[in-house]
Amino acid sequence: MHSETTATEEPTAARGAVAIITNRRGELLLHLRDDLPEIAWPAHWSVLGGGCDPGESPADAIVRELDEEAGLTVENLTELFEITDHRGSGQIITFFSGFWDGDEADLLLAEGVKLQFFAPDYLDILTIPPFIREGIYRCLAAKPS
Template identity: 75%
Template sequence: MHSDTATAEKPFTARGAVAVIANRRGELLLHLRDDTDSIAWPAHWSLLGGGADGDESVADAIVRELDEEAGLTVPDLVELFEIHDAHGSGQRITFFAGTWDGDETGLPLSEGVKLQFVAPADLDILTIPPFIRDGINRFLAERPDRPSRTRGRPAAAQ
């Protein structure tokens, strides 16, 4: 298990991107990382993504990473926010969100152990890097399809 107190060796200026991909049932596509010491967060459930190459933008990086890691194209990706992976890669990670309703078991996974859609209620039982968990929780709290307290009330009452 990766220690939360480890010091990142990569420079703070390194940039990366991950994608929170949801299906119409509200499940999130998670990626079980390889169990090898040569990567950040080995044997953890994470989101698809990776580092930006050279002067590549994070928007270009996430499109490339989704294709390289899983042969996946998500046309409706939107940029959400950024979180620093202080205890893993050391990168500033930009979170993107999009939707995809395919069968994850048929994707040609080139890195990691497996891909799986997971219901938000089941996330607590998985080993997820803290910065990824924080990003997923923020996404779930802020997503526009989340029921709000004012939805369904007459306009005058809002």
């Protein structure tokens, strides 16, 4: 009897997407995460985003996540780069940038504690996951002055 050997596929790494949103003053929209032990990076300031659903692209995921988490629609999201969250979820995170010049108090926060714009000067005093901090600094360094 002949037995066929099929190659087993390597499981694909979990993926996620986040958006670095800035306004006309160059401030960044940050999201204070819930303080729940079952989530990655509880009680940390982060950027909006989340995991990709099965079969969903990071570009589709970020549009969905912005709407679900904050009722936010951002035109002209630009894909930047990927960073792996080695110390948290383990996901490969695709970073996007976008522009939104509204009032964060008008957003409908569905997850987390708070949304707030911060000037880049405040980043060093906030508790931010290391991979998010790296992504923000890479994004800011690439923008023309």
